[in-house]
Amino acid sequence: MVSDYLIIEKLRCGYGNVFNLQAVSITLNKGAFAGIIGPNGSGKTTLFKGISGSLPVKSGAISLNNTNLNNLKPVEKARKVAVVTQYPDAAGIAVEDYVLMGRLPYRETFQFFETQKDHDIAEKYMRLTGIIDHKDKLMTQLSGGEQQLAAIAQALSQEPELLLLDEPTSHLDITHQVQILNLLQHLNQEMNLTVLMIIHDLNLAAEYCDYLIMMDKGSIFTKGTPHEVLNYQNIEQVYKTVVVTQNNPLSGKPAIFLVSDNIMKNQKKHHDAPPPTFDL
Amino acid sequence: MIKKHLRWSWFTLAILLLVVLSAVFSLSMGEASISLRDIIPIIRAKEGMEYFILTQIRIPRIILAIAVGGSLSLSGAILQGIFRNPLVEPYTLGISGGAALGVALTIVMGLHVTIGAYILPVAGFIGAMTTILLVSILGFLRGGTDLNKMLLIGVMISFVASSSMMFLMSVTTAESLHGIVFWIMGSLDEPNKMLVHITLYASIAGLAISYLFARPLNALRLGEIKASYLGINSKTTIRILFLVASLLTGICVSVAGVIGFVGLVIPHLIRLIAGSDYRYMLIGSFLGGGLFLILSDVIARTIISPNELPIGIITGMAGGLLFIIVLSKFRSRREHGV
CATH class of the missing domain: 3.40.50.300 (P-loop containing nucleotide triphosphate hydrolases)
Structure with missing residues (x-):
């Protein structure tokens, strides 16, 4: 510790x-x-x-x-700190896409698509949070509790x-x-x-x-x-x-x-x- | 996931194919009907009346249709994304109002007669840029990006501009009035080849720049704050995209007049069919807008031939009907999210 x-x-x-x-x-x-x-x-x-x-x-x-968070760029900060808000406001986005957004802090400028590693990490946390069966559903089709689990899976995908x-x-x-x-x-x-x-x-x-x-x-x-x-x-x-x-x-x-x-x-x-x- | 990408790629390819087909179809349609089989021989021959019609009239028109339709629809997709509001379209922010006012002022003062017709797009562009400048200065004031405020300012500028224009129209001659009305309704008839090229290059550049922000735009679907938790510099992204969208709109309005509905309806159609992932939405909207305008232009040119209808009439009617049909068909299947 x-x-x-x-x-x-x-x-x-x-x-x-x-x-x-x-x-x-x-x-x-x-x-x-x-x-x-x-x-x-x-x-x-x-x-x-x-x-x-x-x-x-x-x-x-x-x-x-020992890193001052105020001095970090948004991308750098998002690799260290993940935030889960009270209501995941996620309209008509598929659960898997939603969780994959947690990999955004790791993208390159000209990288338009997620890597295999991004997919593996997202899948790992969808399994851990128990929402892997819902991955093709839309966020709006999930219950409040499941949405919150998806938000946690997204935050964990940031590997904070x-x-x-x-x-x-x-x-x-x-x-x-x-x-x-x-x-x-x-x-x-x-x-x-x-x-x-x-x-x-x-x-x-x-x-x-x-x-x-x-x-x-x-x-x-x-x-x-x-x-x-x-x-x-x-x-x-x-x-x-x-x-x-x-x-x-x-x-x-x-x-x-x-x-x-x-x-x-x-x-x-x-x-x-x-x-x-x-x-x- | 791979399956999803594949489906989207097929979808994009399908619209691209439709754009090509409709372009070829549009080449053969018109007052002087040229059969599809003759097109290649005529272009090879490089001479004759039909060659002139194809290369000097119809091809530039198709290019302009793709550029203007693509730009307006792309701008609509971008603005609906950054404002998180499905009712926003390129003209909501008063850009068209500013451009129209600029043009109306020029026509009323008779500058297009004294200086030359090329002053009209210039005046339109100046009007559009003034509006963009006003909205950005007021909206980005003190380092903030108060999107709702920007939207309201844009709507208000739009009202002020249209009232000023109505004032001009009420005091001017019948001839000027006719000129203003026809300009407002929009047309893809642009004799100046340079303007056609500028519009095309600008639209492609706009697509390329906004595509760099496709993933940040995806994150902005969750809201500005949540996007910043995901490492997106929301303010910079919104500003750059706002400028790209308004510049594109300004150019389109100056060159082709106020062609309505493309920027509102096409992004919605694409979203309903292909989902709200901007990596596909942006390209889909661009191609969809081009396709829609090519077909609308064919109808506008042929329906009361030899006369030509203002294209804005066709886009409004066809777009509205098409949208209602697609909405009732897809809405139940795929929830509609911005």
Whole structure:
């Protein structure tokens, strides 16, 4: 394990004067499986865009394995960092062609067609993600979960060192949520691929990530292992919501329970009631 | 995959063959009908009335049909790709409006009489270039490429230009009015051989340059941001392709007038038949546009012979009908994606 593989140093980026990150610093080890969590509007997506390069960096630096990513040409960066967006917007493109686009960073100027190697790599990752049977279908004919798997296959075809994902499971059922996160975990462990993703679901974040970054109001509220980050004090302060945390009986990872208004009232009544007296 | 490439190659070859066949057919059709069998002997003989008709009138016209049809259709394919909007066509950005205004102004001022008819394509080109310059300056301002803004600016310029032109038409003489209307409707009748050659070379250069960007265009189907994640320099690609498409359109409009529908319908037809992969789309659109214009020109020349219909009428009617037929036939089979 090489320490400090991805170093984000005092990164500032944002939208004019409307919303800006306040000097965010993060370091990740090679092979980390990290999640960015936080309420809506906390700056998760802005941070993500800053790292992926779709928002210009105002100050600060991002380096991966001692290379400053800001100085790289788009093609060079795409060989190191692959991005999976929330919705693969892919209209009427065949799945195989879609995955093959992951080989674009490796093309030559006058190379109009993919090489045999490109095909082999695309096929390998279509097999790995389990979408090889759909390769001749159009992207629009796949379900949301299958589209997301195709997007991951495309990202893997870039053979990146860092995989960034923007809420890859937010609109999926639990079958696909678990399927995709298991796949990512498998890739992370087998290929030592560094994964950084925005993830809304705190329970999934706790279960799968080994490092969490909790954002609030444009800066990092806290970061660390799921146990360090996901205690009820932190969650209540950042999300302004009452929760109860306990450990998952199998994995020992923290699990978060929400508390409804009714239960809160009952609890309060119970709490405020005078202690029972026993006159004997 | 190999099968797919093979299918596409056959498709491309098939259109190429159709282009050649329709060109030969077009050679024999016209006021003076020349039978197919006689064409080669006449050209070998290098003399006579029929030789003159073939080499001085019909061959340049076919070349211009291929160049203009190819360029307009290629521009349409490119612009629909970079704007990710299936309704965009070469004229959406106001290029035709600018060119038409330039020409109308020249005709109203009578410059084509005093200076000579060659001023018309020049004026059209200046008008087209002014529009392109305006749209690019406003659209690429501050290093941005706000595509929706560019599109709106183009549409607005188009409106302003057409209103100005209507103003000119309402105050001018009947003779000038006739000249403007005929120019707007478009014609492939171009006596100046140099212009025909310029158009041909420009169209081939445009095809070659845009083909270098075929794979980036494929990636742009996923959107500008996703394409940049795949290592595409989206902004540069969009700018270069925008300039190629608008220059080609500007040249075509200046030489042949406003021939509508080719740039909108042909790319759609090709996409419906062959799919949205730009490596095939670009060549397919170019050849398809050429084929369509050759055939439209044959109809325009012969249907009310000895008179000639403006080709824009034929392209509009035939293109629209053809498109509806093909759409209803293919839509169910292949989902329509840009």
